[in-house]
Amino acid sequence: MLHKTIRPVVLLLGAAAVVLPLLVVLFGTFKTLPQLFDSPLSPPGSPTLDNYRRAVDEGGLGAAFTNSLVVTAGAVLLTLVVASLAAFFCARMPGRAGWAVFGVLVAGLAVPAQAAIVPQYVLFDRLGLTDSLLGLVLVDTTMTLPTAVFILGAFLRTIPEELYEAAELDGAGPLRAFRSIALPLTRPALATTGIFLFVMDWNDLLYPLLFVRSQEHRTLPLALLDFQGEFLTQYPLLFAGVVIASAPVVVVYVLLQRHFVSGLTAGAVRG
C-alpha cells in the first residue's frame, strides 16, 4: 500500500531532478544574468538572442563547432572501417589467432587514457600531429578502437558459418565475403557502434586539452571549457554554449534513442 504511493513520488522527483536544471539552462540562454538570478525557473519574458551571438562571436564557438564536426566525422568513419575489418578477422580466423588479436585490441579497455598521455603527447608532438585536427582524428580513433572491436566482434560472431561457406563455394575471397555478407548483416551493429563513437568523440575533452594550443583548432568541449576563464559567472553565456554543444547529440538522441541505449549499454558491459 505504502509502496503504491512512494513509487510515483520517487519517479516524479527523479524526473524533476533531470528536467528542471535542463529547463533552467534552456530558458536561461534567452535571459540576462539579473533575470536569471531573479527567477531562474520562469520562461524568458523578453527573450534575447544576444547570448548565442556572443557565444559564437566572442567565445569562438562557430569555428569550434566546425572543428568538432570534422574531427568527429573523421574519427567515427575511420574507426568503423578499421574496427570492422579487424573484427571480421577475429570472427573468421580459425584457431587461436582470431581470439589472440581480439584479446590484444580489447585489452585497451582496461587501461585508462591517462596511463599513456605523457608518452603519447611526446610521440604526437614529434610527428607534428599535436595542434592539428588530423592528430585528434588519429588519437580518437585509437582510443575508441577497443570499444568498437568489442561490440562489432561480438556481433560478427553471430553470423552463421554456412553463409560464408556458400560464398566461398561461389569463389568469393575474404574481401568479397566481408563486403557482401558481413557488412550488410552488421548494419544495425555498425549504426549502434557509430552512434556510441559519435558521443565519445563529440564529447572528448582530454585530447584537445592536451594537444591543441591554437584557438583555431579548438573543438567544442575545449572552447566551452575556456569559457570558464573568459566568462566566469556569465551563466546565460555559458548556457548558450552548453546548448550549442549539446544540440546535435540531443537531436540525434531523440531520433535514434533505441540505438543509443543498446550502444551505451554494450559499452557499459565492458566493465
Add this chain to the structure above:
Amino acid sequence: MSSTRSARSRRATRALWLFPVPALALYLFFFAYPTAQAVQYALTDWDGYSTTYDNVGLRNFTELATGDDVFRNAAENNLKLTVTVVLAQTALALLLALYLVRTTRASTLLRALFFLPTVLSSVSVAFVWRFVYDPDGGLLNSGLRAVGLDSWQSVYLGNPDTAVFWLAVTQVWFHAGQMMVVYVAGLQAIPRELYEAAELDGAGRWDSFRHITWPLVAPATGIVVAYTTVQSFKAFDLVLGLGGNPPGPALDLLSTRVYTTFSNNEFGYAAAQSLVFMALIALLTWVQRRALRRAA
C-alpha cells in the same frame, strides 16, 4: 577438386591476415607503445623539453608513496568520491529500474528521460551544475530561500569538507540513467513464474525482492558496480568544469593530478603518477570482481 579448394582457402586465409593490420598498427603505435614507454619515463626526471635527463630509479615512486601530500589528498578525494558514487548510483539505478522495468508508454518515456544526461558532454553537465551550486543566485540556494529554508543554504563546492559529495551528486545525475538501463535488462531476464510461485507460497514484496530479485540480478549488479567504480575513479572532465582548470585541493583527483603535473612539465613524475593511477584501477577492478563473485 579438393586440392584446388584447399589451396584457394589457404590463399584466402593468408589474405585474411591483412584485415587487422590497420587496427593493430594504430593501436600498437599510438597506444600500446606509449603505455609501455610510460614505464621508461617514470624512472627519469625528464621535464619534457630538455634533451638530457637523469635516470633516477624508483625515486619518483618513493616520493609518491611517502612525501607527496598533494597526491595523497587527491587519492583520498578519489576514494571518497568513488565510494559515495558507487553506493548512491547502484541503489538509485536499481530503484529506478524496479519501478520502470515493465514496458508501458509512461515507463519508456521516463527511461528515455533518465538516460538523457548520459549523452551530454561533461563540460556541459559541469556548467549546468555550477549554476545549481552557485552560492549567490544558484538554483539550490534560491530554491531553499523560496520555500523559507534560508538556513539550509550552503556554499557547496566552496566548502572543502563537502565539495566531493556535491561532485558525487553531479556524477550520479550524469550516469545513473545509463546504469538503470543495465539493471532493466537484468530484471527483464528474470522469469515471471518465479514471482508467481513465491506469491502462491505467501511471500511478501520484500521476501520476493530478497530471495528472487536480488540474487538473480547479481550479474547486473556486478556490471553496474564495476563500471561505476572505474567511471568515478577516472572522473576528469567534470572536475575541470566544476572546480576550474586546474581544480583546487578540495576537488583534486588522481586524474587531474596526473594532468596538472604533466602541464607543469614534470613529465617523468607525471608518468610515475599515471602508472600508480593505472595500477590502482586494476587493483580495484580485481578486488571488486572477487568480492562480487563471492557475493553472487
